[in-house]
Amino acid sequence: MNSASSAAFPYVCRPAIGGDAPALTALAELGFARWGGYGETIFTWSQLSGVHTWIAETVAGKLVGFVVFGRVQQRPETPPVIDILAVATAAAHQRKGVARALLSVALDEIARWRIAHSVAWLTVAADNQTGQKFFSAAGFVRRLVETPPYPNGAESHRMARPVAPAATLHAPPPAVQIWADPRLG
Ligand SMILES: CC(C)(COP(=O)(O)OP(=O)(O)OC[C@H]1O[C@@H](n2cnc3c(N)ncnc32)[C@H](O)[C@@H]1OP(=O)(O)O)[C@@H](O)C(=O)NCCC(=O)NCCS
Numbered sequence: 001m002n003s004a005s006s007a008a009f010p011y012v013c014r015p016a017i018g019g020d021a022p023a024l025t026a027l028a029e030l031g032f033a034r035w036g037g038y039g040e041t042i043f044t045w046s047q048l049s050g051v052h053t054w055i056a057e058t059v060a061g062k063l064v065g066f067v068v069f070g071r072v073q074q075r076p077e078t079p080p081v082i083d084i085l086a087v088a089t090a091a092a093h094q095r096k097g098v099a100r101a102l103l104s105v106a107l108d109e110i111a112r113w114r115i116a117h118s119v120a121w122l123t124v125a126a127d128n129q130t131g132q133k134f135f136s137a138a139g140f141v142r143r144l145v146e147t148p149p150y151p152n153g154a155e156s157h158r159m160a161r162p163v164a165p166a167a168t169l170h171a172p173p174p175a176v177q178i179w180a181d182p183r184l185g
Contacts, residue, residue: 005059009097013105016046016053016066023063024055031088035125036151042068042086050173051085054105056098065089067102069110069120071175080175082110082163084122087134103138110163113172118163123147126155135159 029039051070140159
């Protein structure tokens with residue numbers, strides 16, 4: 001399911017494929033450079049079974065944004081939560097609605113998962129004003145939750161918003177067990 005580009009939105013959103021890996025990793029590294037660089041980490045997340053990755057590209061096929069999302073279980077004793085693991089837009093293409101379109105794709109898919117009282121969560125650095133404004137504009141609110149700092153030591157916030165179920169539901173993807181996967185440690 002690809003989105004159509006238009007004069008107002010000259011991009012296409014589609015699920016990531018293997019060939020997107022170098023561009024996706026490079027954008028992840030650049031987009032999150034302030035917080036310690038996340039290129040390899042975000043690429044690793046995107047490869048996990050049950051994790052969904054969508055990209056936005058120009059009509060010429062240049063990758064300009066991505067969103068990575070899934071169900072994540074932090075610890076064996078806590079239930080999985082739906083998590084927007086990362087979203088980023090290349091600097092030259094920001095403020096054109098790319099991340100909004102990608103987040104909308106993610107929330108539409110999450111809405112189809114057969115999960116009662118569905119809530120989408122995300123982590124954003126406390127000093128990431130742009131990220132917080134973006135998610136606030138999309139209806140996320142900050143919740144008081146202890147979260148581990150970023151690799152560079154920056155504090156992080158958890159934000160969340162409810163997701164109303166779609167008319168047609170299907171089984172949710174398997175939860176990624178962060179505590180059990182050494183690649184995520
Ligand atoms: C946050 C980020 C993903 C936004 O991407 P984007 O494609 O530029 O965002 P959009 O154009 O879809 O913006 C949608 C809305 O978010 C808000 N927003 C986005 N960037 C903003 C900014 N710099 N200042 C204020 N509000 C902003 C606005 O409400 C905007 O709507 P508007 O342009 O109609 O006013 C991008 O700045 C980025 O890649 N940052 C680095 C990575 C990051 O911080 N990711 C988020 C944490 S996971």
